[in-house]
Amino acid sequence: MTAARAVAPKTTAPKSIVPKTAVTKRQRKRREMLVAYSFIAPNFIGFAVFTLGPILFAFALAFMHWDGSNPIEFAGLENFWKLFEDRAFKSAFWNTIVYTIFVVPLTLVCSLGLAILLNQKIFGRNFFRTIAFFPYVASLVAVAVVWNMLFNPDFGPVNMALYNMGIDPSDLPGWAADRDWAMVTIIMFSIWKSMGYFMVIYLAGLQGISAELYEAADIDGANSWQKFWRITLPQLGPTTFFVSVMLTIQSFKVFDQIFLITQGGPGTSTLVLVYHIYNEAFISWDLGYSSMVALVLFVLVLTITIVQFRLTEERD
Amino acid sequence: MTVTIKRAPKARFNWGKIATYVIVILVSLTMLAPFVWMLSASLKLNRDVFAFPIEWIPSEPRWRNYVDIWSKIPLGLFVYNTAKLTVIVTVLQLLTSSFAAYAFAKLRFPYRNALFLAYIATIAMPWQVYMVPQFLMMREFGLNNTHLALICLQAFTAFGVFLMRQFYMSIPDELCEAARIDGMSEYGIWRRIMLPLSMPALSTLTIFTFVNTWNDFLGPLIYLTRTELKTIQIGIRMFISQYSAEYGLIMAASVVALIPVLIVFLALQRFFVEGIASTGLKG
Amino acid sequence: MAAISLRKLRKTFGELTVVHDIDLEIADKEFIILVGPSGCGKSTTLRMIAGLEDVSSGDLIIGDLIVNDVAAKDRDIAMVFQNYALYPHMTVYKNMAFGLELRRAPRDEVDRKVREAAEILDITYLLNRKPKALSGGQRQRVALGRAMVRSPEVFLLDEPLSNLDAKLRATMRAEITKLHRSLNATFIYVTHDQVEAMTMADRIVVMQDGHIQQVAKPQDLYDNPVNLFVASFIGAPQMNFYPVTIRETDAGFAVDFGGTLLPLPPRLTPENLAPYEGQEVTLGLRPEAFFERMTSEHDPDMFAQLDGVVDYAEPMGPEIHLNFAVQGHSTTARLSPRFAARPGDTVTLHVDMSMAHLFDPKSERSLMAGPAA
Numbered sequence: 001m002t003a004a005r006a007v008a009p010k011t012t013a014p015k016s017i018v019p020k021t022a023v024t025k026r027q028r029k030r031r032e033m034l035v036a037y038s039f040i041a042p043n044f045i046g047f048a049v050f051t052l053g054p055i056l057f058a059f060a061l062a063f064m065h066w067d068g069s070n071p072i073e074f075a076g077l078e079n080f081w082k083l084f085e086d087r088a089f090k091s092a093f094w095n096t097i098v099y100t101i102f103v104v105p106l107t108l109v110c111s112l113g114l115a116i117l118l119n120q121k122i123f124g125r126n127f128f129r130t131i132a133f134f135p136y137v138a139s140l141v142a143v144a145v146v147w148n149m150l151f152n153p154d155f156g157p158v159n160m161a162l163y164n165m166g167i168d169p170s171d172l173p174g175w176a177a178d179r180d181w182a183m184v185t186i187i188m189f190s191i192w193k194s195m196g197y198f199m200v201i202y203l204a205g206l207q208g209i210s211a212e213l214y215e216a217a218d219i220d221g222a223n224s225w226q227k228f229w230r231i232t233l234p235q236l237g238p239t240t241f242f243v244s245v246m247l248t249i250q251s252f253k254v255f256d257q258i259f260l261i262t263q264g265g266p267g268t269s270t271l272v273l274v275y276h277i278y279n280e281a282f283i284s285w286d287l288g289y290s291s292m293v294a295l296v297l298f299v300l301v302l303t304i305t306i307v308q309f310r311l312t313e314e315r316d
Numbered sequence: 317m318t319v320t321i322k323r324a325p326k327a328r329f330n331w332g333k334i335a336t337y338v339i340v341i342l343v344s345l346t347m348l349a350p351f352v353w354m355l356s357a358s359l360k361l362n363r364d365v366f367a368f369p370i371e372w373i374p375s376e377p378r379w380r381n382y383v384d385i386w387s388k389i390p391l392g393l394f395v396y397n398t399a400k401l402t403v404i405v406t407v408l409q410l411l412t413s414s415f416a417a418y419a420f421a422k423l424r425f426p427y428r429n430a431l432f433l434a435y436i437a438t439i440a441m442p443w444q445v446y447m448v449p450q451f452l453m454m455r456e457f458g459l460n461n462t463h464l465a466l467i468c469l470q471a472f473t474a475f476g477v478f479l480m481r482q483f484y485m486s487i488p489d490e491l492c493e494a495a496r497i498d499g500m501s502e503y504g505i506w507r508r509i510m511l512p513l514s515m516p517a518l519s520t521l522t523i524f525t526f527v528n529t530w531n532d533f534l535g536p537l538i539y540l541t542r543t544e545l546k547t548i549q550i551g552i553r554m555f556i557s558q559y560s561a562e563y564g565l566i567m568a569a570s571v572v573a574l575i576p577v578l579i580v581f582l583a584l585q586r587f588f589v590e591g592i593a594s595t596g597l598k599g
Numbered sequence: 600m601a602a603i604s605l606r607k608l609r610k611t612f613g614e615l616t617v618v619h620d621i622d623l624e625i626a627d628k629e630f631i632i633l634v635g636p637s638g639c640g641k642s643t644t645l646r647m648i649a650g651l652e653d654v655s656s657g658d659l660i661i662g663d664l665i666v667n668d669v670a671a672k673d674r675d676i677a678m679v680f681q682n683y684a685l686y687p688h689m690t691v692y693k694n695m696a697f698g699l700e701l702r703r704a705p706r707d708e709v710d711r712k713v714r715e716a717a718e719i720l721d722i723t724y725l726l727n728r729k730p731k732a733l734s735g736g737q738r739q740r741v742a743l744g745r746a747m748v749r750s751p752e753v754f755l756l757d758e759p760l761s762n763l764d765a766k767l768r769a770t771m772r773a774e775i776t777k778l779h780r781s782l783n784a785t786f787i788y789v790t791h792d793q794v795e796a797m798t799m800a801d802r803i804v805v806m807q808d809g810h811i812q813q814v815a816k817p818q819d820l821y822d823n824p825v826n827l828f829v830a831s832f833i834g835a836p837q838m839n840f841y842p843v844t845i846r847e848t849d850a851g852f853a854v855d856f857g858g859t860l861l862p863l864p865p866r867l868t869p870e871n872l873a874p875y876e877g878q879e880v881t882l883g884l885r886p887e888a889f890f891e892r893m894t895s896e897h898d899p900d901m902f903a904q905l906d907g908v909v910d911y912a913e914p915m916g917p918e919i920h921l922n923f924a925v926q927g928h929s930t931t932a933r934l935s936p937r938f939a940a941r942p943g944d945t946v947t948l949h950v951d952m953s954m955a956h957l958f959d960p961k962s963e964r965s966l967m968a969g970p971a972a
């Protein structure tokens with residue numbers, strides 16, 4: 001039933017009219033809410049069940065002992081204390097830091113440089129952009145295989161070329177098979193693979209810079225170098241911030257290329273945090289401890305993201 | 317005396333441009349070299365693959381490699397499985413994300429910000445953090461060794477909702493309001509105003525989802541142990557473990573795995589920079 | 600029938616109240632214009648009438664129905680947005696036909712109405728273009744056309760001309776007025792352009808900070824502003840204000856402006872003035888109350904002379920705006936362009952006090968309007 005509300009007509013309003021309401025406020029609010037939730041529901045239900053739920057479960061498991069089949073036992077902080085005795089965790093932690101310290105700035109500089117080059121009016125610009133982006137979309141499994149072959153220490157073309165350039169066979173790097181070179185190999189691979197993606201993000205950022213700024217600088221007689229430092233770089237500030245946050249998060253999450261190229265080896269030279277999580281879960285089936293390492297990783301990523309946010313806020 | 321008017325000399329020869337071309341071409345070669353090498357190796361006999369100096373264009377291309385790969389392992393089935401998963405995941409992702417994103421961007425309702433925060437908070441979360449509990453839960457549901465598990469895993473991502481919402485935020489509210497006054501329902505607005513206007517964002521999301529699902533190997537590695545369910549990425553790994561010295565064949569299979577991604581990417585890439593620019597993915 | 604009443608209509612965003620319990624009765628087929636400074640709640644009021652914002656409290660009545668909670672599409676209104684809000688992916692034809700098609704109007708009727716509207720607005724040749732390929736003025740016409748084809752009872756327009764250049768604005772003003780006459784609909788129009796308000800409206804509603812200050816016919820509003828805000832908001836250049844003291848003289852009441860006694864018009868009755876005897880009030884004089892010399896048409900009893908030091912003069916073509924200081928109070932006068940004065944000169948101007956306004960400096964209300972209700 002619609003609730004008809006009679007309104008005392010004011011003197012200025014036509015007297016004969018008794019306005020009625022067609023719909024009540026509650027009915028309308030309810031309908032609007034149902035419509036909105038119907039939009040969200042298909043995605044949100046899937047998201048809640050398959051992502052949000054497991055994340056909460058993972059946090060809980062960090063304080064449990066479980067091997068996946070026997071009953072779960074409460075562990076308190078035992079998993080946490082175990083971190084300090086676990087030498088593999090220690091190497092994984094440091095390897096992750098080393099990886100991040102090299103990958104983030106190098107990728108940033110390379111992708112920015114490439115974006116600036118490919119933002120100029122040069123012949124075949126789109127073609128070059130596509131090429132630079134292609135490693136990012138290419139199957140990791142496939143390119144890892146090629147990479148392993150190219151960098152094969154004994155008969156790979158890279159070492160062959162180095163040998164032919166006159167480098168002594170005993171000085172040739174062992175790449176993925178060599179303790180000292182394995183991390184270098186992984187870092188090179190990561191930059192090669194993801195540089196194109198961040199280049200596209202920088203291109204989008206560059207296109208957002210008003211051409212008038214450059215025209216004004218031209219009139220003031222600035223050269224390209226000055227234009228880069230005075231206009232391009234400051235204007236790309238937010239983009240650089242975004243790229244560095246994304247790169248940092250990605251670097252802390254690195255796993256796939258290591259799994260495919262070095263399996264964490266030789267020894268523990270490329271063992272990283274996520275690889276350790278994987279080993280503890282699917283090799284040792286120590287799910288509680290694995291979740292604790294995951295929790296540490298999460299806290300690290302979160303802290304670094306927040307710190308980066310703070311730093312840019314201060315700067316602005 | 318007459319005044320001669322001189323023409324100011326044109327800007328001198330542009331060395332900067334030349335340097336740009338040199339660097340761009342060198343970088344492109346570095347980016348491309350592994351793929352070219354892969355392609356050339358896929359047409360060689362095993363013993364010729366590592367011959368030095370590299371014979372970039374094989375004198376006697378061995379097309380047989382591309383025939384043999386289909387019989388050595390069930391590659392056809394793997395391609396079919398991957399295609400099926402990728403298409404379903406991409407369609408579900410596009411539909412549900414843009415649907416949810418419309419509400420987050422253009423409707424007002426209780427707990428909107430809290431719900432959206434739940435999405436945002438998980439974007440920074442490495443999958444490996446919750447991969448194990450997720451796996452155990454799927455096993456509990458009886459979903460391991462099914463394609464459904466991988467679909468559920470990949471179709472409802474925070475990333476998709478975030479990307480689409482950012483794009484919808486850039487569409488003026490007045491457009492929706494005009495449509496409401498014109499008599500359209502919210503579903504109608506999504507279908508007839510928002511969707512047609514969001515091609516750049518949808519293309520971007522399609523590329524990301526397609527590429528991620530097609531190339532994913534850890535998910536299938538964990539969830540699919542039965543051969544008839546496996547995907548092409550796992551297939552290549554199978555090739556490597558079973559025929560580790562058949563370099564030509566491994567390369568041929570890898571080329572096959574790359575082609576669909578290449579096609580989708582080339583078809584949609586003209587929207588890509590625009591899509592990234594308009595979805596706030598640049599910060 | 601589309602009379603509209605707003606009764607104690609209020610809008611709050613969280614803690615912030617942006618429309619304060621406003622009352623307004625709009626007659627059927629009336630052309631009402633809402634004016635006021637930026638952020639005073641004009642758009643919000645209009646959007647409540649459209650059904651795009653909910654009403655926080657009070658009633659909104661269209662015809663004989665409280666429509667607070669009726670969806671926008673069921674209110675029989677059309678709206679023209681400041682940025683036109685044309686659907687970018689549809690042709691002009693489709694843009695205009697869309698609302699009718701959604702209401703399941705027969706195809707030939709849709710076609711007839713679209714072409715009719717296009718004819719009136721002179722945009723027939725644009726029907727197959729997309730909005731991107733139109734100029735601002737053409738988009739404006741399409742937006743109007745889209746509203747017209749539905750022949751709604753109520754037209755809502757939110758600053759529809761603000762993105763156009765001055766010349767086009769003048770043309771479109773005339774066209775919208777014509778449209779209002781031919782469409783037989785109620786128009787509610789938001790603007791902060793005074794010229795639009797004065798030329799087009801049947802009645803003008805002046806708003807400030809979410810309150811209605813005055814509702815009146817354009818000329819009434821100009822001649823009898825009820826308070827200082829309306830007096831200074833309407834009219835360009837702005838009204839000049841001076842602190843004066845009310846004195847009773849043999850010839851009745853007058854005001855004392857720094858020693859000069861100025862007469863007051865009979866509009867201001869002794870009842871209005873007596874309570875303020877000896878007190879300070881604010882005198883308001885519009886720029887056109889100043890003259891270089893008196894002519895035979897002027898009533899000498901109502902005239903007084905004021906001396907001022909010229910600051911600068913702005914030639915406007917048909918007139919000049921002379922800025923000068925009278926007893927330290929900066930003043931603008933509209934004078935004939937032949938009036939020659941250089942900065943620093945002392946000038947003596949004649950003031951027609953029959954155009955004087957007086958305001959209570961505390962309540963800011965006009966003395967004619969009586970004490971606040």
Ligand SMILES: Nc1ncnc2c1ncn2[C@@H]1O[C@H](COP(=O)(O)OP(=O)(O)OP(=O)(O)O)[C@@H](O)[C@H]1O
Pocket residue numbers: 612615617635636637638639640641642643644791
């Ligand atoms: N969604 C909202 N949330 C919070 N405050 C709002 C919202 N919309 C409007 N406001 C506030 O309400 C007040 C009135 O806004 P409104 O848009 O009605 O002003 P206006 O009179 O149309 O101004 P203008 O002439 O600039 O268009 C402003 O102070 C504005 O900041």
Ligand SMILES: [Mg+2]
Pocket residue numbers: 641642643757
């Ligand atoms: Mg407004």
